[in-house]
Amino acid sequence: MSENKIWSNSGDSHLVEPRRLFEDNLPADLAERMPRSVKDPDGAFETVYVDGQEFRRAMPRPGAAQVNLARPADADPDEARAPGANDPVLRLTDSDQEGIWAEVIYPSLGIWAFNIRDPKLVREGVKVLNDWAIDFQNHSPRYVVCASIPLLDVDDAVAEVRRTAGLGFHVGFFPTREPFGRPPYQHEEWDPLWAAMEETGMVVGFHIGTEPHTPDQRTGVYHRGRGGAVLNYVETTYGGQRCVTQMIASGALDRYPALRVLVSEGGATWGPFIADRMDEGYRQHSAAVRPTLSKLPSEYLYTQVYASFQHDRSAVQANAAMGWKNVMWGSDYPHYEGTYGHTQKTLHELFDDAPPEVSRRCRLGAFEELFPHVPPLPHDLRQ
């Protein structure tokens, strides 16, 4: 192991569910309505079938700088991007190679479950997903896999939070906008869910880019024409910022002071910005503010909200200069946008010039604070 290898935890990683998960574990009439992906013959697009809806999505593809030269040219891009992408044992080999210690791991196909419209289907479907995911997590204490939560009925949600917390999950996965037909996250109807999350110690994990949408919208495409790729990439971050604002402005983080929120893959420098913006609105529009909070909005963000970033220079400064200690690095393994294959380069670029305590906090400390049950990176690998 090179002596200048630096290690980091990751606040943003992914797994890929097995193709036959739902067929093998649900009655046929339910299984056929759970999310499944069918790729076009040319590999450029996939169609995701969910509960009678069809979503078209451009398949992820590597940017020119990100090509993994080791993968066979005819490999399924979902599976070949990193050798351990779909395998909980090989994954550790990839992690050790990259210098990634512990990871928050989100579902892939499970993201589509937020588009289910039938409360019974989502309730039964995510149970199967979670029962499989806990087996994945149990392969290594370095894995923090997210439980999927059925959000169409708050009683079902509370029950699955309690069940999955009992199974050993530490994060519940939430989309960056509520499912269709449900009230926005600031609504009181969600309070029993936040109460259950707090009581069980489950972190609210918002992963950006997971807004439910109608099949007539192309997934991830908000802008077209010149600049569309960059515009769409930037657009994804606002959903996570909005969710944090909803959780704070509605008083959820005030009423449930042990509740913690993680926003994954949305960058981090927005934190101090939204904190200031909320404080300004809270003060300058005080006559219209409901509810009043026991602290300024920024104080909840600085203490109860965490965020992961991958390449952002400014994220390290958001910790070092703006004092938001809850900035954590994330690899987005095994996605093309992520750092697989160049993790060490990324980590060195980000942290070599940072003060040691800032580097350690972003790479290790913030994650360790949020997930104290995870064994920390061994002492001889820390720096």
Place this chain on the structure above:
Amino acid sequence: MSENKIWSNSGDSHLVEPRRLFEDNLPADLAERMPRSVKDPDGAFETVYVDGQEFRRAMPRPGAAQVNLARPADADPDEARAPGANDPVLRLTDSDQEGIWAEVIYPSLGIWAFNIRDPKLVREGVKVLNDWAIDFQNHSPRYVVCASIPLLDVDDAVAEVRRTAGLGFHVGFFPTREPFGRPPYQHEEWDPLWAAMEETGMVVGFHIGTEPHTPDQRTGVYHRGRGGAVLNYVETTYGGQRCVTQMIASGALDRYPALRVLVSEGGATWGPFIADRMDEGYRQHSAAVRPTLSKLPSEYLYTQVYASFQHDRSAVQANAAMGWKNVMWGSDYPHYEGTYGHTQKTLHELFDDAPPEVSRRCRLGAFEELFPHVPPLPHDLRQ
């Protein structure tokens, strides 16, 4: 003058147009379709009539901390918030009292012109507005009043840019989303307008919260229920960030390298964040990026984009620690969200602990760079 008074330019201020501006200067059939506001008897709401549409809007009201105790209880809140709000001569008294030197000044009623659907009406209407506004500007070299631009026809837009630049305007006022029926700002149809703005040295001034909307939407209300006031305040900032992304990702700032963009009242710390986010999307999705740019997206943002903030602690750090030099302070005079009555307190809180060069750049230098025609703050008042 107290010796610890510190002065600042403002990148975000407003004027209020006279009530009879359009009646007195347009044929009746056009005048009656230009924006006019009618307040409810109880003063809580106004209805704005524009080109056959009616928009309902909650009247601005002071937050508890912002009450101007000097104003009569029965005063029209639009007019009484600051003695010089509607008067280009008295305004200088207010400015001197507050410690504000030069200002970028946006229209008030003129914001509603972006909801006009008739190209002829907006073309003729904004000419009247601009002819009045240039008289306002001519009261003081410290005033940088924004020209309104008719955006429903790009030839009209180009013509009014040239006309107003000739009159002495230095900023064109743009809404944070294009008017209905027009292509988004990344579209090539806008190129002649950006070319004209660059050629005439006119700054593209985006003021947040100016998105055209349909009358069935309550102005400024995106979120309801608990936390709504703070949520709506935060929401306003995304439009300005999106416009900057459109201008950069579409290549407009690459093709027109002398073009400058100012985002007013949207805060500033989003700048380094969006810069990093654009760079990440540009690199990681390079296979889908069109057009390619001659520099990284962040480089355009750091050089050609400026932003104003009012109270944000982190904005000063966005300059000091993240290196975005184009952060400028703004007063939002005479609005309730602004600093009127507590400008010195705000400036001292923000800048007393900042390095002198950072303080000077945010208060004076960035503005002076963007508007070199404005006489700088006299030497004996600088610090």
